Amino acid sequence: MAKGEGWYRAERLKPGYISFLSFSSTVNLIVAHIDADGILSARIIYLLLGCEAEVYFPPWDDFGISEETAAEIRKRKPETLYVLDMGSDARSLETVRKLVDEDVVGKVVWLDHHPPDCDLSEFSDLESFTIVHSGGTCTAGLAYKYATIYGDQSEDAWKWIEIWTIVGIYGDAAENGELSKKILIELRGKHPWLFGEQVFGSTRYKIPQMYTTYFNTPRRIAFHHGAHLAFNACGEVERHGSLDLLKSNDPLVLAEYPYTMALQRMVELYRDIRKQVADSAIVYDYGKFAVCVVHTQYDIGGYVASIYASKLGKPVFCVNTGLPIGRTKISARAPQNSMLDVGEVLRECFGGGGHRQAASAGVDHNISREEIISALVRFVSMRGETGLANGGGLREYI
Numbered sequence: 001m002a003k004g005e006g007w008y009r010a011e012r013l014k015p016g017y018i019s020f021l022s023f024s025s026t027v028n029l030i031v032a033h034i035d036a037d038g039i040l041s042a043r044i045i046y047l048l049l050g051c052e053a054e055v056y057f058p059p060w061d062d063f064g065i066s067e068e069t070a071a072e073i074r075k076r077k078p079e080t081l082y083v084l085d086m087g088s089d090a091r092s093l094e095t096v097r098k099l100v101d102e103d104v105v106g107k108v109v110w111l112d113h114h115p116p117d118c119d120l121s122e123f124s125d126l127e128s129f130t131i132v133h134s135g136g137t138c139t140a141g142l143a144y145k146y147a148t149i150y151g152d153q154s155e156d157a158w159k160w161i162e163i164w165t166i167v168g169i170y171g172d173a174a175e176n177g178e179l180s181k182k183i184l185i186e187l188r189g190k191h192p193w194l195f196g197e198q199v200f201g202s203t204r205y206k207i208p209q210m211y212t213t214y215f216n217t218p219r220r221i222a223f224h225h226g227a228h229l230a231f232n233a234c235g236e237v238e239r240h241g242s243l244d245l246l247k248s249n250d251p252l253v254l255a256e257y258p259y260t261m262a263l264q265r266m267v268e269l270y271r272d273i274r275k276q277v278a279d280s281a282i283v284y285d286y287g288k289f290a291v292c293v294v295h296t297q298y299d300i301g302g303y304v305a306s307i308y309a310s311k312l313g314k315p316v317f318c319v320n321t322g323l324p325i326g327r328t329k330i331s332a333r334a335p336q337n338s339m340l341d342v343g344e345v346l347r348e349c350f351g352g353g354g355h356r357q358a359a360s361a362g363v364d365h366n367i368s369r370e371e372i373i374s375a376l377v378r379f380v381s382m383r384g385e386t387g388l389a390n391g392g393g394l395r396e397y398i
Helices: 038-050 067-076 090-101 139-150 156-170 176-188 209-216 218-240 241-247 258-277 302-311 342-350 370-381
Strands: 026-032 055-056 079-086 107-112 129-133 197-202 203-206 282-285 290-294 316-320 327-335 357-363
Touching: 026 038, 026 067, 038 079, 038 139, 038 156, 038 209, 038 218, 055 067, 067 090, 090 107, 107 139, 129 139, 139 156, 156 176, 156 203, 156 209, 156 218, 156 370, 203 209, 209 218, 209 241, 209 258, 218 241, 218 258, 241 258, 258 302, 282 327, 290 302, 290 370, 302 316, 302 327, 302 357, 316 342, 316 370, 327 342, 327 370, 342 357
Parallel strands: 026 055, 026 079, 079 107, 107 129, 290 316
Antiparallel strands: 197 203, 282 290, 316 327, 327 357
């Protein structure tokens, strides 16, 4: 990937810097987002390192390196820290740079596709930082490109790096990105069976889409516990030798693969409760956008927002006040033709992150839903024709 596409400093590392079985398990730490892209990019890097790494998923679906995550990094003092799909915000980058300055971390490899809020070259020019960033694919796609440069493609694990890349790209709905298209064309000839279609109900799906729910769902049911479970299920799938293990209903087979069996149960539970939660939502329409409020222990605000964004044809912010984590989560979805950038709204208003059409943020549970809605209404009303209101923060819009 050319530097103009967002590849920083990677060309300064010598080939072979990372290869299979090259590190002990005490020196590599992978910190990854808990969605499908984070889980599968973590698996790709984990395989790249010969399974010689510790993987840490933050406690809930949040962007950036929080104080809690930084504390976990301090405990481990990794020689090499891999930060995957956690956003590209200045606060997080500064936090990790401080860990490097304090000799807590040796080297940093930062892979991400979210819009940055700072000049990444300020960090990529540091000797200890390698930043791989592009909006043309997801982090799984970037992990694959990174692996093609520094990995050994003759290893048995390489087949699974390729397969998880394909599933990861579809799992993040990034298949239409320019770099994603190039990657998928490259991998189509190696795994043609993954590029067919299948009819499920009345809808036709790409084959990879039939597997993505097993990696998008776990965080919605069990947060970081679900992400770890899905990550470990990847290992069972690799040992079994086929993705079809994820859809197996043979109890004798599943008895040998407990992580996969538990993963299937999470998917079943999600399918059972998501419509019920969506139907129970209280919806407020504010013209340019809508807000729906739910109270559930499950992190399914993104699904609820998607349902109502499709029904109403406008951006929808779903406020979930029932999560058992001491925080209220705001999930946003917007139609493709929407002029409102929900990622910017949640980043500027609540310190969240994401993209133009999908984003999330978390606030302290003591902040009422009325205050959250008031902040959204004030912020959007102050938005100019060509951009968002200057400055900002939750207190300023309440």
